[in-house]
Amino acid sequence: MRLCVVGTGYVGLVAGTCFAESGNDVVCVDIDAEKIARLREGVIPIYEPGLQELIKRNVAEGRLSFTTDLAAAVRQSLVCYIAVGTPQGDNGAADLAAVIRVAAEIAGAMDGYRVIVNKSTVPVGTAERVRQVVASRTNHPFDVVSNPEFLKEGAAVEDFMKPDRVVIGSDSPRATELMKELYSPFVRTERPILIMSAASAEMTKYAANAMLAARISLMNEFANLCEHVGADITDVRRGVGFDQRIGHYFLFPGVGYGGSCFPKDVKAVIRSATEHGLEFKLLQAVEEVNERQKRTLVDKIMAHFGEYLRGMRFALWGLAFKPRTDDMREAPAVTIIDALLQAGAEVHAHDPEALAEAQRLFGDRIHYHRVNYDALKDADALLVVTEWNEFRRPDFTRMRQLMKRPVIFDGRNIYEPKEMRDLGFVYYSVGRPPVKPS
Ligand SMILES: NC(=O)c1ccc[n+]([C@@H]2O[C@H](COP(=O)([O-])OP(=O)(O)OC[C@H]3O[C@@H](n4cnc5c(N)ncnc54)[C@H](O)[C@@H]3O)[C@@H](O)[C@H]2O)c1
Structure with a gap:
């Protein structure tokens, strides 16, 4: 399959490279001309185990290339991924400016049917916004799919190659079939491809990150209490982790979570709730605890x-x-x-x-x-x-x-x-x- 991935950061570069590794022809696009120039010279802008070798091989074998020319990339692709940043914006909401801008640029370059897939983490309703933006700029047919990414930095290539699950938010049978075909090499060990509405797919990503952040803050609170009462959190962690309903993952206390995802995604959910007249009290506490930790x-x-x-x-x-x-x-x-x-x-x-x-x-x-x-x-x-x-x-x-x-x-x-x-x-x-x- 021919595809382009717009946004060559931690997610876009890994996704594009892994899609190329499974035999697709992939063009990675970015507005950062220096980043693209360096990638063309073989200089990888981020450290991610295993990524450099994969990029090298797929570039050498002609399946992976890099460009700043989004229009040219869209013209030669059936599937166009959006994987740009969605940083924290005003009031904690996700800033969708780059996503919308890229959607408009893709629409402007289309010369036939395209599947536009959003991989960036975005609030519910973004697929619909993208659909409207694209529809207002082109008469060519298209589908919009939400395909959130769950990779972990530090194990991104491995996670992408062997995902726990793939989530596809789509109401188009044609686009759904293409997405299943694209992901089939990654789910051969009976990992599920879950098909749902775009809104549910968008929410799934936030719910997963919020759940993980909440586990960390909860354990950090217990750790702080342990210090005051003379208990040992390591024993407590093991004691609760063996409960099969709880499990051992993400129970390690520490100095709080960070990174480009949990902090901004927790804030975005809180903001999204506020915009709908709700108060997400649990996540407010998760965030407060983390800042203190x-x-x-x-x-x-x-x-x-x-x-x-x-x-x-x-x-x-x-x-x-x-x-x-x-x-x-x-x-x-x-x-x-x-x-x-x-x-x-x-x-x-x-x-x-x-x-x-x-x-x-x-x-x-x-x-x-x-x-x-x-x-x-x-x-x-x-x-x-x-x-x-x-x-x-x-x-x-x-x-x-x-x-x-x-x-x-x-x-x-x-x-x-x-x-x-x-x-x-x-x-x-x-x-x-x-x-x-x-
Ligand atoms: N980093 C992670 O572990 C991770 C995991 C899952 C999901 N996500 C989500 O994926 C998205 C991307 O995250 P990331 O960490 O890869 O971001 P990043 O900041 O590392 O990369 C984003 C890239 O997009 C490029 N870009 C911005 N605007 C552009 C435009 N108009 N046209 C072309 N390129 C443009 C930037 O130059 C940059 O290279 C975010 O929504 C994030 O929440 C991240």
Whole structure:
């Protein structure tokens, strides 16, 4: 099948590449001319495991190309994907400007039947808006489909290749058949393709993200309570996770969720409810809890060292909002670094992939280290903010030698308190009693 994917970000680039990998001819389109030029030179703008190899192979075999010429891409495609950003706009609502603009441009370039598929996360009613925009600009036949994306950054290629399910919002048998054909290589292990209305598909994406965000905030609340009553959230997590109705996923407490999706999608649902005269109280609380949770390590630091941190040096491991990505959008690390700088502290940061992104955000306000141990030199404490695998079993003896004081604030509970105590660290984590060397 011939298709174009407009928007070459985390979603569009992965989707386009994976569709090419299954034999389709794909043109990826973006307005960012520099991004397209770099992609044409083989430079991949994001870090995503496995993506670079796939792009290289599919470009070399002639199935994948990149352009800024949307009209030309639309003319040579049967299916046109919209995968542009839908950032938080006024009052928390999703900003649909790019989606609508692309829909209008696709309409202007059409020379026959097209399936216009929206993959961006959008509020209910957007497919209908897209339909109206396109209908007002072309006499050619078309269908609009909602096909939300559920991939996780850090495992995007794997998730796209083996989705738990594919959701198709369509009321057109012709478009539905094309979508089933397109996805058939990805669902050979009996994964379902769920056909529903566009409105239900749009809502499904928000409901999934809201559910996941709610689990995180609920566990963070329990973790905070555990700290006050002397319980251990790790035991509690295991105790509830074995209940088959609950399961183990997304029950890990930490420094709050971040990224380009949960924060803005939770806000968009709250806003959507308000616009319909409803108050989504549960999600309001989910958001509030998350904002507070991003400060939990800073609160612990201030309880330990006092509020004024001038002259103190903090090492920070992990800047990306989660491991295996370089994405720092809404990352808890940003809130934490801002708070430390405001209190007068010096920050020495390390991340395996996000240093360039951090440099773009913080410039020379913090120090950057390619090697995690280098960030520890003369540090008053270490903060673990993202649970990259390489942080799980470090050389603790070397760490103690490098640090001025053996104090660790672990925002991801990646170490064992008893072991840390025996190694001579003062160790704070989330939802577990702190330990001090005896
Ligand atoms: N990142 C994720 O993990 C994820 C997962 C599922 C769904 N989503 C949703 O998918 C959508 C895209 O997310 P993303 O993370 O890939 O965004 P992104 O910001 O990484 O990429 C968006 C791309 O669209 C391009 N763009 C913007 N306006 C354009 C226009 N008019 N014409 C052509 N290109 C244009 C930008 O230059 C950018 O390259 C969002 O709605 C997001 O909520 C994201």
